[in-house]
Amino acid sequence: MQLEAGLSKSHKNFKENIQHEFNETVNRIIDLKWNESILYLKGYCYIKGIPLTKSLNVRKSLLLEKELMDEEEAVTFNYILEDIPLNELNVSENSGESIYFWAGYKGSINLSTAHDNKPLPPGSYKTFIQIEILQNNHVVIEERIPLGDIRKFLKNDFHTTQLKFFSAKLQIENNLMVTYDLDSKSMLLESIKVKSLNPSLLYGDIKNKTEKPGILYRILRSKVFILLYYLFNLFPVKDERILFASDSRDEIGGNLKFVYDEMLSRELNYEYKFMFKENSFVKKSFSEIVKLAYFAATSRFILLEENYPMFSPLKIRAKAELIQLWHGAGAFKKFGYSRLGQPGGPKVHSKDHRNYTKAVVSSKHIIPHYSEGFDISPETIYPLGIPRTDMFFDEEYKEQKRAELYEQYPFLKGKKVILFAPTFRGRGRKEAHYPIEVLNFQELYENLKDEYVFLFKLHFIVLNKITIPYQYADFFYDFTDYREVNDLLLITDLLITDYSSICFEFSLLDKPMLFFAHDVEEYISTRGFYYEYQSFIPGKLVKTSKQLVEHIKNNDFAIEKVAPFREYFFDDLDGKASQRVVDQLILNIGELETQ
Numbered sequence: 001m002q003l004e005a006g007l008s009k010s011h012k013n014f015k016e017n018i019q020h021e022f023n024e025t026v027n028r029i030i031d032l033k034w035n036e037s038i039l040y041l042k043g044y045c046y047i048k049g050i051p052l053t054k055s056l057n058v059r060k061s062l063l064l065e066k067e068l069m070d071e072e073e074a075v076t077f078n079y080i081l082e083d084i085p086l087n088e089l090n091v092s093e094n095s096g097e098s099i100y101f102w103a104g105y106k107g108s109i110n111l112s113t114a115h116d117n118k119p120l121p122p123g124s125y126k127t128f129i130q131i132e133i134l135q136n137n138h139v140v141i142e143e144r145i146p147l148g149d150i151r152k153f154l155k156n157d158f159h160t161t162q163l164k165f166f167s168a169k170l171q172i173e174n175n176l177m178v179t180y181d182l183d184s185k186s187m188l189l190e191s192i193k194v195k196s197l198n199p200s201l202l203y204g205d206i207k208n209k210t211e212k213p214g215i216l217y218r219i220l221r222s223k224v225f226i227l228l229y230y231l232f233n234l235f236p237v238k239d240e241r242i243l244f245a246s247d248s249r250d251e252i253g254g255n256l257k258f259v260y261d262e263m264l265s266r267e268l269n270y271e272y273k274f275m276f277k278e279n280s281f282v283k284k285s286f287s288e289i290v291k292l293a294y295f296a297a298t299s300r301f302i303l304l305e306e307n308y309p310m311f312s313p314l315k316i317r318a319k320a321e322l323i324q325l326w327h328g329a330g331a332f333k334k335f336g337y338s339r340l341g342q343p344g345g346p347k348v349h350s351k352d353h354r355n356y357t358k359a360v361v362s363s364k365h366i367i368p369h370y371s372e373g374f375d376i377s378p379e380t381i382y383p384l385g386i387p388r389t390d391m392f393f394d395e396e397y398k399e400q401k402r403a404e405l406y407e408q409y410p411f412l413k414g415k416k417v418i419l420f421a422p423t424f425r426g427r428g429r430k431e432a433h434y435p436i437e438v439l440n441f442q443e444l445y446e447n448l449k450d451e452y453v454f455l456f457k458l459h460f461i462v463l464n465k466i467t468i469p470y471q472y473a474d475f476f477y478d479f480t481d482y483r484e485v486n487d488l489l490l491i492t493d494l495l496i497t498d499y500s501s502i503c504f505e506f507s508l509l510d511k512p513m514l515f516f517a518h519d520v521e522e523y524i525s526t527r528g529f530y531y532e533y534q535s536f537i538p539g540k541l542v543k544t545s546k547q548l549v550e551h552i553k554n555n556d557f558a559i560e561k562v563a564p565f566r567e568y569f570f571d572d573l574d575g576k577a578s579q580r581v582v583d584q585l586i587l588n589i590g591e592l593e594t595q
Contacts, residue, residue: 024048026103027129027145030089032153032187036161036437037112037119037176044086045131045145046103053101055083059132060105063144064114064125064189075123077114078130081107105129111176111189112163112437119163119174125189126181146186154178161437163191166463168430169198171206199430205281206430207463217283221310225289229314232297237319242586243273243299245292247280247308253483255305255325255360258387262578263586273299279429280309301586312351323585324359324374329386329504330569331366332536333423334528336373343526344427358585362386362504363571369530384584385570385577391486392508393575401487411477415453416493418552421485422516423500424459432461438518440545441472447549449475455492457485459500494552499523503538507566508573512557513539516548538565 027045034040041062052058060083066075084104114120133141151157158179165172173195181188199206204213213221242263244256252260252274263270273295277284284292296302296314304311305325316322336353339345346352353374361370364383371378391397406413420439424432444454456466458480468476482488486505489495495506495513498520503513515537517523524533534541538561542548551557566573572580583589 025131025143025145027148028091029147029150029153030091032147032150034154034159034161034178035440035442037163038108038110038437040106040108041081042089042104042106043129044089044091044100044103044105045129046100047131047133047141047143050133050141051099052103053099055102057134058083058102059134059139061130061132062107062109063128063130064120065128066121067124067126075121077120077125079107079109079114081105081129110435110437111191112165112435114163118165119172120176120189120191122174122191122193125191126184127187127189128184146184148185149180150187151180154180162194164433164464166426166431166433168206168428169200170196171199172196203281204283205279207432207461208279208281210281211283213281213283220286221284221289225293225310226313228290228293229297232294233317235294235298237300237317238271238298239300239319240269241271241273241295241299242301242303243275243295244303245275245296245308245311246305247277247310248306249483250276250278252276254327255387256303258390258578259303259325259581262387262582266582268582268587281429307352309352312353312355314355316355316357321357321585322355324353324356325387325581326359326361326370327388328501329362329389330501331361331369331530332501332503333499334373334530337375338369338373338530339528342528356380358382360384360386360581360585362389363569365568366530382584383571384580385572386505387578387581388486389505389508389570390575390578392505393573398490402490405487405491409477411474412453412491416451417491418448418452418454418494418496419457419479419488419492420454420496420516421457421500421502422459422496422498424462425519429461431463432459433464434458434462436464436466438545441469441476443545443549445472445475448552452494452552453477455479455488457482457488494557496548499527499529503565504569507538507562508570510559510562510566512555512559513537513562514548514551514557515539515541516543517541518543538562 025047027043029043031042045060046052060081062079062081064077068074082105083102084106085101086103089104111120127147128144129147130142130144132139158177160175160177163174163176175192175194177190177192179188202212204210244252244260246256260272275292275295296311300320302320302322303325305327311322337346340348354376356374356376357380359370359374359376359381361367361381361383362385367378367381367383370381422434424434426432448454454476456476456478458466466478466480468478479488485502489506489509493511495502495511496516497503497513498515498517506513520533520541529536540551540556540558542551
């Protein structure tokens with residue numbers, strides 16, 4: 001009899017548990033979408049009889065619970081969802097029950113950055129909505145509820161994408177498979193490892209997969225190069241010799257080309273020397289290293305337009321000039337010694353930049369920022385303008401270049417052009433990437449395709465490639481490999497960027513911009529700017545593809561901010577920056593003024 005009573009009691013408890021599970025908790029998914037690796041989720045949940053009239057008394061989250069193999073420890077990931085009023089979901093059921101006012105939730109989770117900013121680790125994960133009821137900031141009730149049958153939100157009952165991560169010492173690529181799990185009555189995520197490696201062990205330059213330099217080559221390009229330079233100091237400096245050098249392009253371009261062309265047009269009697277490499281990881285031959293040391297030691301002028309570490313330890317001769325033309329206009333995100341002590345910033349004893357004898361900027365207002373960034377005296381910084389921006393004042397060149405682009409790319413004709421040109425993420429060339437998944441291709445295509453074309457121009461050092469779905473190929477085009485971005489600006493009607501200095505050049509065309517800065521809080525915290533970001537940008541800040549579409553369709557660009565922005569960051573709007581650089585820094589014509 002006691003056994004039967006015990007079984008009866010157990011059966012009763014089981015029935016009560018079932019009743020509690022299915023009658024007292026409510027969860028409904030209103031919308032579930034995937035954009036590549038980003039999950040967008042919206043729904044509502046509550047526990048019957050427990051009021052949700054104050055948002056401070058409820059917390060909801062998405063739980064991912066890993067299915068364990070033998071002897072594995074339990075792994076659970078928890079992503080907080082935003083509480084929203086039930087009436088925002090436009091649902092008929094329960095909408096009148098005001099005690100569940102804060103039952104709604106929504107959120108987005110990027111599984112490429114799901115764990116310590118890295119992809120969701122390999123394994124199978126069951127998913128739940130967790131609701132917590134709080135009193136005095138303490139959890140008093142906690143329930144985990146399956147998502148239910150989510151197959152209606154998946155095309156052909158599944159979704160698959162890739163999860164990627166880039167850093168100097170780790171690259172990860174996982175495949176993600178999303179399905180419905182009959183057992184848990186919820187969504188199942190399977191993350192499958194495809195690649196995990198340390199690229200620095202394999203390559204010198206990860207993007208171009210160049211051979212990793214050996215110790216002998218590293219000694220050759222550092223200690224031997226410096227020794228050669230000082231040996232060549234025994235030769236006199238040649239007043240008529242000018243060295244144009246870059247370790248980020250294989251032929252002359254940018255500011256260097258505009259200054260060179262200006263000198264050629266005047267038929268000046270100079271001996272021009274050129275030392276170019278695609279990037280610093282492409283090996284120089286011994287003869288190239290010897291030539292570079294010789295020309296550096298014997299040239300009256302050495303012209304650069306970006307950091308060139310091989311020159312950094314050199315003591316520039318008294319009769320020579322090391323002139324930094326710098327590739328970017330204005331002053332935006334902090335660089336160089338302005339980032340001293342920050343992750344990715346220079347070391348205290350670094351020699352980069354500090355030996356420039358002169359530097360060129362676009363405006364007197366930004367001299368203090370470049371003085372700090374280069375750690376050189378403000379008296380050596382000259383607001384002469386950025387040579388490569390001269391093209392924006394040359395009507396003949398602009399017309400010719402537009403005609404060339406339309407002839408080469410006829411699909412640009414008859415449409416307005418959106419140029420998407422963000423800066424990279426990561427601390428440098430070995431981990432540079434851009435999270436393409438933050439753009440919703442379908443939403444942009446469906447809303448803008450009739451009037452616009454959308455061109456991608458990612459930073460040239462970005463490691464990941466854009467994959468444009470074929471069904472959108474008549475709208476999205478990848479122009480990342482097109483070198484001179486300023487030429488593309490000439491046919492651009494709307495620029496979308498984030499933290500890139502391209503906004504300075506585009507302001508010279510007096511056209512609208514949007515700033516797609518989905519990670520602005522994190523970027524400001526880790527990188528920093530010379531100016532407060534939201535008041536600085538000459539356009540509207542947007543964080544989602546939906547907001548992008550809304551601003552574009554409503555022509556809401558805050559274009560009135562462009563003119564004062566341009567006037568502050570450019571002292572001269574005359575297209576004569578190259579002329580001033582040649583006159584004042586090369587020929588020593590006119591008075592050199594830094595203030």
